[in-house]
Amino acid sequence: CGKPPVTGSKELDDYPEIHSCVEKIRKLQSGLSSGKKDRSDSFKDFFTWLTDNNVDISTVEITATGESGYGLKAKEHIKEASLFLTIPRKLMLTVDSAKKSVLGELVKEDKILSAMPNITLALHLLCEKYTPDSFWAPYINILPESYNTPLYFTSDDLHQLKGSPVLGEAVSQYRNIARQYAYFYRLLQKQEPYISKLPICNNFTFDEYRWAVSTVMTRQNQIPTEEGSKVTFGLIPLWDMCNHTNGHYTSDFNVEKNVSECYALRDFEAGEQVYIFYGARSNAEFMIHNGFVYPENEHDRVCIKLGISKTDTLFQTKSDILGQIGILPSRSFFLHKGQFPVDGELLAFLRISTADDALLREQFGGNVTMEMLENLKDEEKPICAENENKVWSFLQTRASLLLKTYPNTVQEDQEELNSGKDLTVPHQMALQLRIGEKQILTSTMEYCSQKCSEGEK
Known part of the structure; x- marks a missing residue:
C-alpha cells in the first residue's frame, strides 16, 4: 500500500x-x-x-x-x-x-x-x-x-x-x-x-x-x-x-x-x-x-501502520535517529510472506520506537556512524537483549490484534472457499486475500514468539 x-x-x-x-x-x-x-x-x-x-x-x-x-x-x-x-x-x-x-x-x-x-x-x-x-x-x-x-x-x-x-x-x-x-x-x-x-x-x-x-x-x-x-x-x-x-x-x-x-x-x-x-x-x-488475487504470490505482504506518538517525550530524538536512515516517525510498513516476515526498515523502526532514554543516550548520544545506524536493520545485531524483547513482544501483540479484526478464522475461510458453493468472483477473491493475510499475521506471531524465546535463553 x-x-x-x-x-x-x-x-x-x-x-x-x-x-x-x-x-x-x-x-x-x-x-x-x-x-x-x-x-x-x-x-x-x-x-x-x-x-x-x-x-x-x-x-x-x-x-x-x-x-x-x-x-x-x-x-x-x-x-x-x-x-x-x-x-x-x-x-x-x-x-x-x-x-x-x-x-x-x-x-x-x-x-x-x-x-x-x-x-x-x-x-x-x-x-x-x-x-x-x-x-x-x-x-x-x-x-x-x-x-x-x-x-x-x-x-x-x-x-x-x-x-x-x-x-x-x-x-x-x-x-x-x-x-x-x-x-x-x-x-x-x-x-x-x-x-x-x-x-x-x-x-x-x-x-x-x-x-x-x-x-x-x-x-x-x-x-x-x-x-x-x-x-x-x-x-x-x-x-x-x-x-x-x-x-x-x-x-x-x-x-x-x-x-x-x-x-x-x-x-x-x-x-x-x-x-x-x-x-x-x-x-x-x-x-x-x-482485479485478481494470486494465492501462490511469493511477494505477498500485509500493510501495517505504525507511528511514534507525538506525546512521547522522546519523539524528537527518535525521529531524528530514524530520519538519518530515511524512515519517517509515522508510516506504513509490511509484514512479509515467508520465513522472515520482518524486513530491515520495520526492525529499525521498532528498535528505536521501543528504546528508552537511557538506551538512546548510551547508543546514540555521541558520535553516531552510518554503520551503527544501518545495523538497526540487521536482525543479527540487536541493540541489547532487553530492547530486542520489547521489539518482538510489541510486534507479536500488534499482529494478534490485527488478526482479531477479521470476523472469521483462516480455517473458516478455507472451508467456505472449498465448500463448492456458487461464490461470486469478488467473494472468492476476498476469501483468498483474507486467508493469505491471516497466514502472514499468524506466521509473524509465531516468529515473534520464537525470537522472544531465543532471547530468554
Missing part, C-alpha cells in the same frame, strides 16, 4: 450515500452506454491489425483461461529468455498519443487532467472507443467489458473485506473515482469548442468512465516518452493479454527500435499458457489495481 490504509469503523461511513447516488446515476444512464458484445468475435480482426502493422504473431495466440478470462498460448516451443513478442510504439495508446489526439487541447487547458496521466489515458481510450474509424478500434474491441476491480464490487462484496486493510483502500478508490466522474461530467458540459468536439460528450456515463479507468489501471505499463527523457504510461496491445506468475521482469522498451520487447520467463511448450511477471506486488495491490 502506497498510502496508510484506512481502518476502523469509519471507513464505510460515507460509502452507502456515495454508492446510492452513483447507482441512481447509473440507472438514469442505463441506455447510454455501448451494448454488450463477445470480445472473441473481434480476435480475428485484431490479429489482422497486428500483422498489417508488422507484428510477428507466429509464436503466440489468444486462448480462453478459466479464472483469467483470456491469456496467451504458445503456438510452438518458446525457449527461456528468447524474444517472443515485439510491439511497436505506434500501436500503443499512450499519454503522448492522447496529447496529439482530439483530446490534446483539453489536456493542455485542464490543470487537473494534465497532472493525472493515467486519467488522461483513460479519457483518450474512451474518445477512441467512440471514434468509428479509430486506428485502435481492433484493439479496443477485444478489451473486457467489465473487470473484477473493487470499482465493480457490490456492497456485499465489500463487506467480505472486513478486517483487511484493503477495505479502506477499496472504499477510497470508489470514492475518488465517483468524485472524478462528477468533475469530468461537469467539465464536458462546458460550451468550449475543444470540448464540444470530443466524441465522448454524449456518452460519458459512469459505467464508461469506470470501464476506462479500470482498463488503464489493470493494463497500463510504464514506457519512455517519445523524446526519451521521461517515463509515461501506455497500453500495449497483445502484450497486455499475458497473465501473471511468480518470476522476474522480462519486458523492456527498446528505445533505439521504438518497440516494447518481451522475453520468455521460462521455457513454454506448444499449447502451454505463456505467463509474465507483473512485479513484486502484494495480493492487496493485485486486487485493488488488477
